[in-house]
Amino acid sequence: MHDPLAMFDHFNEADFISLFGRIYEHSDWVAEALWRQKAEHPSGYFKDMATIQAAMRNIVEQSTDEQKLLLLRAHPDLAGKAAVAGTLTMESTSEQAGAGLDQCSEEELAHFLQLNNDYHEKFGFPFIMAVKGATKAQILAGFKERTPNDWQTEFDRAMSEVHKIAGFRLADL
Incomplete structure (x- = not known):
């Protein structure tokens, strides 16, 4: 069975940020932080979209009020x-x-x-x-x-x- 999320393990940084940078409007910093998290973990870090969504939400929620604004x-x-x-x-x-x-x-x-x-x-x-x-x-x-x-x-x-x-x-x- 093919795991569609496994492709993210093979993305280079630019492609990863290009794809995930569109999730939060004009806020590539969220995708950049997600890339750093991914880099710190073994392959398979993104086991499902819910994990990715939770990780991105946490990045935003842990940012400063100025970044959120x-x-x-x-x-x-x-x-x-x-x-x-x-x-x-x-x-x-x-x-x-x-x-x-x-x-x-x-x-x-x-x-x-x-x-x-x-x-x-x-x-x-x-x-x-x-x-x-x-x-x-x-x-x-x-x-x-x-x-x-x-x-x-x-x-x-x-x-x-x-x-x-x-x-x-x-x-x-």
């Missing part, structure tokens, strides 16, 4: 300027399109831009939601529900959403 700020707005400009990562493009955010009317787009601006102004990072399987209405409800939160509550929620996104991206590998 940078990670949050690395995420694009939902239906925001990067989406309009076509500069989202392949993963973000797919996730947002799956939620129908690439099909916004001008009015919907203006509404999302205003929500994004208000949220960012209050918290200092973008509204982050794991949108895979969500609808525009659910995303709008998320803005409405979460924008009144205090900073720490929303920081924690955003980090939780980042980990959900990472889980979806790992599952797609």
